[in-house]
Amino acid sequence: MRWGVLSDIHSNLEALEAVLRALAARRIDGYLCCGDIVGYGPNPNEVVGRLAALKPLHAVSGNHDLAVVGRMDLEWFNAYAQAAVVWTRWKLSQEAAWFLEALPERLETKDFTLVHGSPRDPAEEYLLTAQQFIDNLAHFKKFPCFVGHSHLPWCFGVEASQPPPADWGKAPLSPVEIRKVELSDGQKIGIPRGFPWVLNPGSVGQPRDQDPRASCAVFDDETRDYELVRVAYDIPKVQAKMQEAGLPAFLATRLSYGQ
Numbered sequence: 712m713r714w715g716v717l718s719d720i721h722s723n724l725e726a727l728e729a730v731l732r733a734l735a736a737r738r739i740d741g742y743l744c745c746g747d748i749v750g751y752g753p754n755p756n757e758v759v760g761r762l763a764a765l766k767p768l769h770a771v772s773g774n775h776d777l778a779v780v781g782r783m784d785l786e787w788f789n790a791y792a793q794a795a796v797v798w799t800r801w802k803l804s805q806e807a808a809w810f811l812e813a814l815p816e817r818l819e820t821k822d823f824t825l826v827h828g829s830p831r832d833p834a835e836e837y838l839l840t841a842q843q844f845i846d847n848l849a850h851f852k853k854f855p856c857f858v859g860h861s862h863l864p865w866c867f868g869v870e871a872s873q874p875p876p877a878d879w880g881k882a883p884l885s886p887v888e889i890r891k892v893e894l895s896d897g898q899k900i901g902i903p904r905g906f907p908w909v910l911n912p913g914s915v916g917q918p919r920d921q922d923p924r925a926s927c928a929v930f931d932d933e934t935r936d937y938e939l940v941r942v943a944y945d946i947p948k949v950q951a952k953m954q955e956a957g958l959p960a961f962l963a964t965r966l967s968y969g970q
């Protein structure tokens with residue numbers, strides 16, 4: 712199957728629609744979503760509705776989704792994120808709240824693992840270093856593991872070489888043996904079967920890698936190709952909606968710069 716991989720949509724409907732159009736042109740069979748569906752942006756209900764209609768869909772909750780439905784403390788967040796969480800709670804429909812409440816924090820199929828932050832700490836950890844990747848190996852058995860949270864399209868993994876050990880969690884690995892790839896638009900990497908990889912598709916609705924275009928990825932579980940896709944969308948339209956909604960100006964401005 713060819714999977715469209717989404718994360719950190721953050722109530723940005725224009726970015727989500729642009730990404731779904733780009734993925735439709737790439738013959739996608741199903742969708743994965745690594746959480747933070749809401750928070751920051753102006754269209755939580757519309758984004759939840761659009762996402763919920765995708766079939767088949769595997770999705771997990773992110774820290775913003777958890778906070779909006781009262782399952783994570785607001786203290787964890789900075790002032791801008793807190794303001795957006797409070798606004799989203801006020802705006803959220805009952806139907807959208809039920810969808811978010813029903814999401815698991817971790818999902819495992821026979822082919823992959825799905826979490827928001829990291830396998831050992833799905834709600835909070837930002838997986839940014841080779842050592843963190845190694846420290847997470849004991850916490851997931853189905854590869855690859857798709858993550859979000861950092862809003863950076865970075866990947867970590869082990870290249871296929873020797874026969875894989877019986878238990879990756881006990882394999883004596885050092886950070887220099889870990890491959891890290893910071894993917895850019897159109898870049899494709901092969902994910903070897905049986906070897907652990909963590910793949911972050913970047914953020915649909917609030918990229919932070921200095922490329923303001925919406926970010927997503929395509930994973931083909933037969934050819935094992937993983938490709939990053941960047942998509943331009945109408946940023947000024949989203950910013951105007953955010954201003955009208957009274958969301959913090961900083962959150963709107965940063966969309967122009969992808970940071």
Ligand code: ZN
Nearest residue numbers: 719747773860
């Ligand atoms: Zn996020």
